[in-house]
Amino acid sequence: MTPASVNAPASAFRNAGVAILLSTFNGAAYLPAQLNSFLSQTHEHWVLHWRDDGSTDETVAIMRAFAARVGAERCVESPSSGPHLGAFSSFLTLLRENLGAMALAFADQDDVWLPEKLHCALEILSQAEDVPALYCARQYRVDESLRNASLSASHTGTPGFPACLTQNIANGNTLVLNAAAAALVATANEPNGTVHDWWSYIVVSACGGRILFDERPQVLYRLHKSNLIGRAQPLHQRALAALRRGPVVFMTMMQRHADALAKQEAKLTPMARQDLAVLRAGLHGGLAQRLSALRCPRLRRRTRLENLLFAVWFLTCRRFLAAPQPLLDSVPAKRAAPALQES
Structure with missing residues (x-):
């Protein structure tokens, strides 16, 4: 696909179609809530592109039932779906397959998006005009049942390079890239062991892109016993x-x-x-x-x-x-x- 123009007027960008990129892996317990949160978005111009990373539970059946519900044109399974690549490679595969979108949003399978998430992301990204830009936001940390919410850290300083090498502030479940930023990440040669959100933050920062942090929380970040890292802790x-x-x-x-x-x-x-x-x-x-x-x-x-x-x-x-x-x-x-x- 030909990358979308990065010179689109701000008003057009705010109404842009968004490619939601969802990598799934044994997520049957939590997927329905996340999928319903996509349907609740006030910005309705989105297409869900998903890739399964080798699930052995009911994940694929849930995703295909959702596609039947909303239409195959709004829920598109990646042709590479199936083999286990690991989270980073799976997300990067989706990114490279969808560079024609004006905006690309990463989504985790077990979180829940708040209704204004895409609207707020596009509103802020529209300020970037013709430069690479990465949007990220605060989250509500919640338990397995989406209760006991606590607000994630504020980032009032100036994000960018080389601070991005010391700390990741671009949580992947909030991250949205414009077309220029997505192209940078897609063509960068990543190191072993990295993760998609942190590497995106590093690449866009180092290449002169804008990092736009939204102090308003946009996601219910579900922390549960299946998280290997990042459990809810004081x-x-x-x-x-x-x-x-x-x-x-x-x-x-x-x-x-x-x-x-x-x-x-x-x-x-x-x-x-x-x-x-x-x-x-x-x-x-x-x-x-x-x-x-x-x-x-x-x-x-x-x-x-x-x-x-x-x-x-x-x-x-x-x-x-x-x-x-x-x-x-x-x-x-x-x-x-x-x-x-x-x-």
């Missing part, structure tokens, strides 16, 4: 969990992301190339190079405590990165990103 428990996990996965994933960007640095902005060179010198060099990298005012996490922990880990990263790394490559859960985000 802040202090998540902080202790991050300390127990330690820096190995976090710092190695930072190195992988940085090295992957370096292989395609022609797409990066001049400032991003400069920051990336300093950061990689710190990751691969000695203490002086690491101290120099930490002086970069854009290499920051959200809070002072997080920055202190990050600085300690970064200054001692050579010891961590020298050891053999059992990483995220084999983790099939959609919730890999929050583990790194909260480290």
